[in-house]
Amino acid sequence: MRLDLKFKICNLKLIFMSCVFCKIVSKELPSEIIYEDGKIMAFLDISPVNPGHTLVVTKEHYENSLVTPEEILKELIVVIKKVALAVKEATRADGINLGVNNGKAAGQIIFHAHWHVIPRFLNDGYKMWGSKEYASKKEQAEIAKKIRQQL
Ligand code: ZN
Secondary structure, three states: OHHHHHHHHHHHHHHHHHOHHHHHHOOOOOOOEEEEOOOEEEEEOOOOOOOOOEEEEEOOOOOOHHHOOHHHHHHHHHHHHHHHHHHHHHHOOOEEEEEOOOOHHHOOOOOOOEEEEEEEOOOOOOOOOOOOOOOOHHHHHHHHHHHHHHO
């Protein structure tokens, strides 16, 4: 039992030591902090889509938004809105994308839960994603049914 606990603590330390966002949260790495409270931090993305592109992260390490506890998610969405409005005003953006990538296949690069607040401008040339069409109404209905069954 004791050995188990020791291993878990060590494993947690390894995650904190290797995660770049944990290092930003602990201020071991510098960042341009936009917002901070007890559980949440927001800072500028160092590779912005447009200037003012901000990341909102949980201070605690969670691999992605899908494993982040609901209590924190409820607080997060309020902070995300606050930050989004500030980014929009400060950059005089025409619109704001709120984005979250979960998993490598979805474009997640840093495996610490984070939300993108991206200022957008008419004709800024950034394209979020392409789209496909369903092969048939049957295919569409089948996937909708499978998703509903998982709720
Ligand atoms: Zn982390």
